[in-house]
Amino acid sequence: MKREGAPRLIDVAEAAGVSLASASRAMSGGSGISPEVAAHVRGIAQQLGYEPNMHARGLAGGLVPTIGLVVHEIGDPYFSDIASGVIRSATLENRSVQIAQAERTPDSELAQVKSLMRQRIGSIIIAGSGYADSQREQRMSDALVDFTLAGGRVAVIGRHYLPVDAVLPDNHRAGVSVGRHLAELGHRRIGVVAGPLELNTVADRIAGLREGTDEPGVELTVVSQAFTREGGIAGARELLGRGLTAIVGLNDAMAIGILSELRQHGIRVPEEMSVVGFDDIAVAADVAPALTTARIPMFDMGQHAVSLILRPASDEPRTIATSHELIIRQSSGPPAPVAI
CATH class of the missing domain: 3.40.50.2300 (Response regulator)
Known part of the structure; x- marks a missing residue:
């Protein structure tokens, strides 16, 4: 499909059959690219009418x-x-x-x-x-x-x-570990309080959770909220009353919000509802009860x-x-x- 507007460097790279980095080096005269390839890229750029950003x-x-x-x-x-x-x-x-x-x-x-x-x-x-x-x-x-x-x-x-x-x-495999942990404990109806679904961090972690819970009878219920403690609270409210036995917050701030909301409803953790997070922020070990989480080395x-x-x-x-x-x-x- 033809692109609208002035051609960009990525268009030159695609037309020349080289990587974006190689096209950049060819246009800037950088090292690490042969004179023949550089000349080829510059020829394609001229044909397309590409103008480098002189600013x-x-x-x-x-x-x-x-x-x-x-x-x-x-x-x-x-x-x-x-x-x-x-x-x-x-x-x-x-x-x-x-x-x-x-x-x-x-x-x-x-x-x-x-x-x-x-x-x-x-x-x-x-x-x-x-x-x-x-x-x-x-x-x-x-x-x-x-x-x-x-x-x-x-x-x-x-x-x-x-x-x-x-x-x-390691978001995908972290999701696998969290999902597998809950499935192995015996959870079959699991809620997920996710951040905005268009983010790749959210997509990767949910995909991992689905892989880790890929067993007969396991059902994930996903709701989307802000990637914050307040988002965790709102997500927990949305999920209560659906017969769940575990809720996953896609980061620890959300999981801490989930714990807070469950406490407001007198729901005991983990006796009546398990809660798991992601990241292992500093306070994850200090909340009550201490939070199970997938540690990401921030x-x-x-x-x-x-x-x-x-x-x-x-x-x-x-x-x-x-x-x-x-x-x-x-x-x-x-x-x-x-x-x-």
């Missing part, structure tokens, strides 16, 4: 070594742990970190990234889930390609579809992202996949026996 080119050589970190909410323990990892590694490299908070929308996130670019920040780390629909990432992809053409470095955390280095949390992910932007640029985006650990605490147990 981005003009930034080259004028970037400062500060690291810009874009998060969705710095008060969220998930993002604050990532930020701590970024700051620790940056400090060891004598780099400063500038944190920008974006609302959980593509427009807000892109605005924050462009603001960092205007300040000539040399490296940008974007933490936070992207979208299961890759088309929703296209404007961000275009902006980051321009930035890397200018000599900037980018790494993302928890994003699948951007053409840059990425740290990928601090380490921040450090991995810094290690990626400090490496020499590569023709192909690199990924660092992290692990997870199921931490079983007091909030999960077998379902109550059915009265006869």
